Amino acid sequence: MPLSPPAPRTARHARRVIYQGFEREDGLWDLEGELHDSKMHDAPALRGGGIRRAGEPIHHMWLRVTVNRVLVVQAIEASMDTHPLRECPQARAALQTMVGCTMGRGWRQAIQKNLGGVASCTHLRELLFNLATAAFQTLPAAFASADADEPPRHLGQCTGWDFNGAGVKEYFPQFYGRA
Structure with a gap:
C-alpha cells in the first residue's frame, strides 16, 4: 500500500x-x-x-x-x-x-x-x-547457521523475525520463544 x-x-x-x-x-x-x-x-x-x-x-x-x-x-x-x-x-x-x-x-x-x-x-x-x-x-x-542448535542469524533482528512472533513460530519452531 x-x-x-x-x-x-x-x-x-x-x-x-x-x-x-x-x-x-x-x-x-x-x-x-x-x-x-x-x-x-x-x-x-x-x-x-x-x-x-x-x-x-x-x-x-x-x-x-x-x-x-x-x-x-x-x-x-x-x-x-x-x-x-x-x-x-x-x-x-x-x-x-x-x-x-x-x-x-x-x-x-x-x-x-x-x-x-x-x-x-x-x-x-x-x-x-x-x-x-x-x-x-x-x-x-547466509541465513543458515553452522550449528543446528543455533538460530539463523536473521532471527531476532526485526519485528517479523521476533523469537516470540508468528514468523519464527511457523518457520523456525525449534527457536520459538527463545530470548
Whole structure:
C-alpha cells in the first residue's frame, strides 16, 4: 500500500540506490551497489563552475564486493563516474582495508574503523553498510547457521523475525520463544 498523499511540496533532491547479487562460476559471489544523486532543479556545480542541470548526477558511483560462501570479503572495487570534488576518487584506495572482513556481526564497525572520517567517502560507506543486506538476500547459506542448535542469524533482528512472533513460530519452531 503506498503512503497517503502528502501536503503539496516541491521535489529538491533524488537519490537512487540499487543493489544486486551474482553467483560466480568459481564459487564466489559478487555484490554490487550503485548510487546516483541528483537535484531536481538547476544548481551551481562545485567542480568546474557553471550550472548542473536538473537531473544531472552529483554523485554516480558503483561498488563491487566479492565474497566467499561465508561472507568474507575477497576483493573490492569502486568506480566514480561523477563526483563533486577532484579529490573524491582518492577515497577508493582505502576500500582495500575491507578485504578479509566479514559481512556479518561487526560489519558496520569494520567499515567505520577502516573507512571512517576522511579515510574514504561517505557515499561509498553508505553503499557498503547496506551491501551486507544484499549479501544475505543473495547467498543461500547466509541465513543458515553452522550449528543446528543455533538460530539463523536473521532471527531476532526485526519485528517479523521476533523469537516470540508468528514468523519464527511457523518457520523456525525449534527457536520459538527463545530470548
